[in-house]
Amino acid sequence: MKRILLLLAIFTTLLTINAQSHSHSGKMALTYPNIEGYLTLKTDLHQHTVFSDGNVWPTIRVQEALRENLDAISLTEHLEYQPHIDDIPHPDRNRSYHLALEEAKEHGLLIVHGSEITRSEPVGHSNAVFISDANKLMADDPAIPFQEAKKQNAFVFWNHPAWHAQSPSGNPVLSDFQEERIKNGELHGIEVINTFDYAEESLALALKHNLTIMGTSDIHGLIDWDYIEKGMHRPITLVFAKEKNLESIREALFAGRTVAVYNSLLVGKSEFLKPLIKASIQIKEASYIPETQVLKVDLENISSSDLMFENQMPYTLYSKPPVFEIPAGETVTLQIKTLEKKESISLDLKALGAYTAPKEQPVISWKIIVE
Numbered sequence: 584m585k586r587i588l589l590l591l592a593i594f595t596t597l598l599t600i601n602a603q604s605h606s607h608s609g610k611m612a613l614t615y616p617n618i619e620g621y622l623t624l625k626t627d628l629h630q631h632t633v634f635s636d637g638n639v640w641p642t643i644r645v646q647e648a649l650r651e652n653l654d655a656i657s658l659t660e661h662l663e664y665q666p667h668i669d670d671i672p673h674p675d676r677n678r679s680y681h682l683a684l685e686e687a688k689e690h691g692l693l694i695v696h697g698s699e700i701t702r703s704e705p706v707g708h709s710n711a712v713f714i715s716d717a718n719k720l721m722a723d724d725p726a727i728p729f730q731e732a733k734k735q736n737a738f739v740f741w742n743h744p745a746w747h748a749q750s751p752s753g754n755p756v757l758s759d760f761q762e763e764r765i766k767n768g769e770l771h772g773i774e775v776i777n778t779f780d781y782a783e784e785s786l787a788l789a790l791k792h793n794l795t796i797m798g799t800s801d802i803h804g805l806i807d808w809d810y811i812e813k814g815m816h817r818p819i820t821l822v823f824a825k826e827k828n829l830e831s832i833r834e835a836l837f838a839g840r841t842v843a844v845y846n847s848l849l850v851g852k853s854e855f856l857k858p859l860i861k862a863s864i865q866i867k868e869a870s871y872i873p874e875t876q877v878l879k880v881d882l883e884n885i886s887s888s889d890l891m892f893e894n895q896m897p898y899t900l901y902s903k904p905p906v907f908e909i910p911a912g913e914t915v916t917l918q919i920k921t922l923e924k925k926e927s928i929s930l931d932l933k934a935l936g937a938y939t940a941p942k943e944q945p946v947i948s949w950k951i952i953v954e
Contacts, residue, residue, distance in 0.1 A: 637803045
């Protein structure tokens with residue numbers, strides 16, 4: 584009997600340890616630092632399932648998001664396009680949302696209610712997220728879904744504007760219809776990164792018309808097959824929110840507090856992109872090599888993006904070229920030739936994989952106090 588009780592105690596202990604250490608995050612879980620005043624939330628607000636033209640059940644999208652440590656997702660099924668209707672009849676356009684909501688409810692993943700308005704040019708494709716009822720967005724008149732989305736206090740963004748099937752030149756064309764939507768407060772954002780494509784022209788439109796910068800996967804198949812197995816992450820939108828809840832994300836999107844990220848590519852307005860990169864690199868140690876005027880500085884990249892920099896200091900580097908990379912999660916040592924010993928210096932680096940406007944890369948500065 585004592586032996587049985589002992590075995591039961593060991594088994595109970597193992598179950599408890601396993602429960603405490605269990606995590607849905609995979610080996611390629613995404614992580615990005617908070618910036619001053621805001622939480623950095625990882626979102627993908629453009630995805631599809633079998634309830635439109637995707638290939639997976641909504642629960643799979645939730646499980647994929649948990650593996651990559653996302654904070655919020657939206658399943659934005661096409662309102663007007665349902666190729667699986669013979670096998671999965673679903674007159675309720677809210678169905679995939681409810682299935683995802685049920686799957687995510689105990690895991691801390693936020694599910695944003697959304698749908699994709701799918702029309703030919705010049706209307707194009709747009710996502711309405713934070714809606715209350717997708718069924719009410721169905722209409723023959725293309726202006727009505729946008730008007731209804733506004734009634735539901737939805738955030739609406741223009742999808743893949745550079746997609747060659749919509750724009751044969753590969754450049755986005757802002758139509759009179761879309762300009763009217765912007766004027767009426769019915770279009771608020773634009774994808775500058777969609778799937779594998781970054782469009783500089785879309786970024787230019789975002790800046791010109793004060794549209795929120797978005798990055799999304801627009802996934803139809805499996806995240807594993809399209810990204811993870813290739814050693815990549817999906818495109819995401821980092822949202823700088825006051826709290827981790829739906830209303831805070833919605834408020835941040837309307838305020839334009841975002842950075843679009845696709846692996847080592849980061850795109851956003853300067854006031855959010857620069858503090859994000861600055862927070863991503865931590866100064867671990869700074870001291871002079873004995874009997875030299877060469878300052879050794881250890882820099883740790885705590886983000887999930889490999890970050891490429893170019894030296895912008897008046898000082899040159901020893902044993903490294905002026906252009907160098909700090910891989911995600913790793914530490915790189917710079918040896919800076921200051922010519923004379925200093926108590927502090929400004930580490931000025933241009934972030935080569937980051938864009939605040941077409942072909943404009945920010946210079947980030949860190950104050951280094953020498954030990």
